Amino acid sequence: MIELSWPQVSARRLARAGLLERGPGTPADIVAAMCGAHAQVMSAAEASIGLRLDGVTRVQVREALWGERSLVKTHGPRGTVHVLPSRDLPMWVSAMSSLPPAHQGFPDPVRMTAEQTDQVVAAIRAVLSGAALTIDELSEAVVAATGPWAGDLVMPAFQTMWPRWRQVMAVAAHRGAFVFGPVRGRKVTYTAAPPAPPVTDGLARLVSGYLTAYGPATPQQFAQWAGGPVRWATGAFALVELEEVLLEGQRAWVLAGDTEMPPDPPRGVRLLPYFDAYVVAGRPRELLYPGEAAGRALAGGQAGNFPVVLVDGEVAGVWHQRRSGNCIDVTVELLRDLTAGGLRELDEQVERLGEVLEARPRRTLGPITVGAHA
Numbered sequence: 623m624i625e626l627s628w629p630q631v632s633a634r635r636l637a638r639a640g641l642l643e644r645g646p647g648t649p650a651d652i653v654a655a656m657c658g659a660h661a662q663v664m665s666a667a668e669a670s671i672g673l674r675l676d677g678v679t680r681v682q683v684r685e686a687l688w689g690e691r692s693l694v695k696t697h698g699p700r701g702t703v704h705v706l707p708s709r710d711l712p713m714w715v716s717a718m719s720s721l722p723p724a725h726q727g728f729p730d731p732v733r734m735t736a737e738q739t740d741q742v743v744a745a746i747r748a749v750l751s752g753a754a755l756t757i758d759e760l761s762e763a764v765v766a767a768t769g770p771w772a773g774d775l776v777m778p779a780f781q782t783m784w785p786r787w788r789q790v791m792a793v794a795a796h797r798g799a800f801v802f803g804p805v806r807g808r809k810v811t812y813t814a815a816p817p818a819p820p821v822t823d824g825l826a827r828l829v830s831g832y833l834t835a836y837g838p839a840t841p842q843q844f845a846q847w848a849g850g851p852v853r854w855a856t857g858a859f860a861l862v863e864l865e866e867v868l869l870e871g872q873r874a875w876v877l878a879g880d881t882e883m884p885p886d887p888p889r890g891v892r893l894l895p896y897f898d899a900y901v902v903a904g905r906p907r908e909l910l911y912p913g914e915a916a917g918r919a920l921a922g923g924q925a926g927n928f929p930v931v932l933v934d935g936e937v938a939g940v941w942h943q944r945r946s947g948n949c950i951d952v953t954v955e956l957l958r959d960l961t962a963g964g965l966r967e968l969d970e971q972v973e974r975l976g977e978v979l980e981a982r983p984r985r986t987l988g989p990i991t992v993g994a995h996a
Contacts (some may be wrong), residue, residue: 627866628909631781631838638835639900640674641932644974647675649683650692650707657828657835658704658714660897660926665979666688669895669959672978673971674911679978688804692814697803700849701792702897703802712797715815716824718796720858721850732776741768742787747799747814754813760770761785826861830877838867838874838902843905848873852977870909888935891967893975896995897926901937906967909946911937914957927994931968933958942990943975949983955990 624647636642640652652674653659661667668680678968686693687705694711698718700705723736734742745767749755765773775783777831794800799899803813821827833846845855886964894901902925904910911920921927931939931954939956952972960968969985976983 623870624867624881626870626881626883628870629935631805631869632909633884633886633888635900635904636837636932636935637884640887641892641894641900642890644674644676645733646677648692649675649678649686651704653693654707654831656711656836657831657903658698658952660702660902661696661705662703663896665897666929667896669724669975669978670706670898673893673895673974678692679980681980682836682846694816696800696815697792697795699847701796702849708818711815712821713824715796715798716821717828718848719798720825720854721848722854722887728777728789732786732789734786738768738771739790742772742790743794743797743799744773746787746794750812750814752799752814754806754811756806756809757850758813760812761787764798817951823861825858828859829862832903833862833864833875835874836905837880838869839905840874846854846905847903848953851994855981859918869906872906888974890932890934891964891971892932893929893941893968894932898930899995901925907937913940921994927962931956933960933964942992945979945981948981950976950979950983951986952983952986953986953990955988 633642639656640647650672652671656670659670661669663681663759668683669825671683672678672680674910683693692708693705695703695705696711696714696793698714719953735892742764745764748758749763749767761773766786768787772787773785776786777784777789800812801815803811828848829844831845834840836847841855841859842852844858845852846954848855858950859875864875865878865881866873866875867876867881872896901910903923908916908919908925919930919937919940920930928940930937931941933939938958939954941952943952944951952975954968972983972985
């Protein structure tokens with residue numbers, strides 16, 4: 623059995639994620655390599671994509687989303703909002719719709735039955751055909767199509783109450799009933815997914831993409847990344863041909879024959895924004911977030927709540943940005959000293975961040991006092 627070290631695996635993952643060297647390419651290509659870009663905060667998705675590509679700014683990312691439509695925004699792994707390549711959407715729908723029904727954390731009077739869920743998904747698909755609706759417009763149409771029960775204000779959300787049907791938004795997206803549409807003023811819209819032939823092998827293809835980007839990995843790690851149960855993930859791994867390896871003495875799997883590793887350990891300083899795909903998928907956590915980094919940059923073991931500084935492939939700091947007009951103040955809190963060369967790389971990353979977000983950056987070293995998601 624092949625034995626792999628963390629530096630070998632780290633260098634391989636960084637190279638495949640576009641983080642060893644920034645290069646040419648399209649937003650859709652790099653998002654495919656990342657297995658999706660988290661987009662709950664759209665500026666973070668723009669930074670994730672732009673920091674990996676030469677010459678790409680948020681303008682090109684937005685054009686890919688709303689102009690040429692080579693990217694699509696929808697609910698991806700863990701039910702969270704992601705940007706995905708439009709060409710891969712059928713794969714994602716096939717894979718995510720294979721998830722078994724999750725136990726909803728709602729009491730019985732709130733929870734929807736499987737039949738009600740099917741009704742709502744069908745209604746969303748029907749009313750969005752050829753239309754782009756705001757959430758209020760969509761809610762009115764869904765309730766009209768299904769019945770008053772769907773509009774009962776029973777879901778606590780952000781100091782208000784949402785109608786019952788909204789608890790299955792992620793499920794509806796995973797079944798391909800909708801994607802996000804262009805913003806109307808300041809309001810999000812929803813529209814029909816772009817037409818494409820369905821695929822039947824989406825889950826196997828998703829496992830292959832995940833292992834290509836983030837292997838070696840285990841079914842348990844895939845389950846945590848995708849947001850499904852371990853039994854489902856174990857079945858998913860059985861759909862592809864695998865090769866077992868040892869990563870720092872622990873059993874894990876790669877695609878059969880995909881065992882080549884870079885000859886050199888990772889080098890360089892990189893900035894990664896909130897919920898960057900690399901840190902969310904990166905496991906084992908104790909290797910990616912060594913020592914003090916685990917306490918400073920993880921939130922209850924969850925990755926992504928803080929933008930991080932990668933130094934030689936490991937989390938070695940956090941950072942925070944505050945925008946004012948056309949300026950961005952970037953504060954960096956380092957957990958280890960950088961060489962003069964490392965500081966130059968840090969400044970290059972800050973400059974590149976400014977280019978991506980179309981702002982003039984100002985870098986400061988020092989403690990960050992704001993909490994997660996600030």
